[in-house]
Amino acid sequence: MTNPFLPEPARIVRKFELAKDVRFFQIRFIDMERALSFGYTPGQFMMFSIPGTGEAPFSISSTPSRPGLLEFCIRKAGRLTEALFRLRENDGIGIRGPYGDGFPVNKMKGYDLLIIMGGLGAAPLRSLLLYALDNRELFGKLHLLYGAKRPKDMLFKKEFLEFIGREDIECLLTVDKDDAGKWPCYTGFVTSLFERIEDINAENTFACVCGPPVMYKFVLEKLVKLNIPKHQILMTLERRMKCGIGKCGHCAIEDIYTCMDGPVFTYWDVLHMKELI
Ligand SMILES: Cc1cc2nc3c(=O)[nH]c(=O)nc-3n(C[C@H](O)[C@H](O)[C@H](O)COP(=O)(O)OP(=O)(O)OC[C@H]3O[C@@H](n4cnc5c(N)ncnc54)[C@H](O)[C@@H]3O)c2cc1C
Numbered sequence: 001m002t003n004p005f006l007p008e009p010a011r012i013v014r015k016f017e018l019a020k021d022v023r024f025f026q027i028r029f030i031d032m033e034r035a036l037s038f039g040y041t042p043g044q045f046m047m048f049s050i051p052g053t054g055e056a057p058f059s060i061s062s063t064p065s066r067p068g069l070l071e072f073c074i075r076k077a078g079r080l081t082e083a084l085f086r087l088r089e090n091d092g093i094g095i096r097g098p099y100g101d102g103f104p105v106n107k108m109k110g111y112d113l114l115i116i117m118g119g120l121g122a123a124p125l126r127s128l129l130l131y132a133l134d135n136r137e138l139f140g141k142l143h144l145l146y147g148a149k150r151p152k153d154m155l156f157k158k159e160f161l162e163f164i165g166r167e168d169i170e171c172l173l174t175v176d177k178d179d180a181g182k183w184p185c186y187t188g189f190v191t192s193l194f195e196r197i198e199d200i201n202a203e204n205t206f207a208c209v210c211g212p213p214v215m216y217k218f219v220l221e222k223l224v225k226l227n228i229p230k231h232q233i234l235m236t237l238e239r240r241m242k243c244g245i246g247k248c249g250h251c252a253i254e255d256i257y258t259c260m261d262g263p264v265f266t267y268w269d270v271l272h273m274k275e276l277i
């Protein structure tokens with residue numbers, strides 16, 4: 001039996017800065033066949049390992065509808081991420097996965113999508129967003145609401161600004177502060193964008209949320225006010241993880257293993273497991 005902890009060899013194809021202390025990584029399995037056949041669901045994550053440093057989980061930011069390359073958006077936090085930031089394009093790295101329960105994209109077919117992200121919450125939700133855009137006929141209306149602290153903190157800014165004005169997506173971008181006064185979109189918290197969306201059919205909408213812990217309370221209040229059913233409000237949550245495959249117990253809350261049962265949970269799950277947030 002193959003060892004489930006054994007990372008597979010991969011290399012960094014591209015790496016660049018998205019914002020201060022946040023880097024974009026494009027990664028490919030060394031084995032080209034593996035790279036092209038690798039399947040995953042938006043919302044799933046991979047474990048990265050650097051020999052002598054350790055392992056850490058990162059959400060996949062690319063979409064399975066564009067096979068071959070995996071993309072990640074990583075913030076420098078400590079030992080592993082510092083070592084990762086020191087690596088260069090073409091350097092090798094070990095990866096294993098995909099892990100976790102991602103967004104139930106099959107169940108979401110035919111529904112409108114309301115994607116709400118704050119800060120680094122763009123990491124997992126960009127995967128769902130690009131997946132919906134690549135499979136546009138599978139979904140109803142598509143709304144993106146994204147809030148960052150300042151224009152320079154907005155991840156994938158250039159990519160998302162290009163969505164504005166397109167007919168297949170309503171893209172609303174906001175920043176808390178625009179000191180230079182040059183930001184072309186909105187200012188205010190991400191919750192202020194709710195006033196700008198009118199055509200929400202609550203029963204037919206899946207809302208998908210990821211952002212800093214402080215954002216959830218206010219966004220969830222808005223979603224509940226819109227009458228979106230609690231099992232159609234999905235959020236991706238982070239817990240400390242070690243093995244990623246339900247073996248070590250690090251991520252457990254009662255009988256829930258967030259690495260296996262999550263990281264995507266419904267608001268319904270969260271109401272019954274307050275410790276999840
Ligand atoms: C399912 C999942 C998906 C993730 N996706 C991403 C992603 O796409 N991009 C990204 O930048 N990060 C992501 N993270 C967080 C990332 O795994 C941690 O930042 C990373 O483990 C830090 O490793 P390190 O060795 O650099 O830092 P460490 O030396 O381990 O820790 C540095 C600091 O960060 C804290 N920390 C570590 N892990 C977490 C965590 N999970 N939650 C809160 N605080 C933590 C530690 O307490 C410490 O204060 C994800 C985490 C999970 C569980």
Ligand code: FES
Binds near residue numbers: 243259
């Ligand atoms: S991280 Fe080991 S059980 Fe979830």
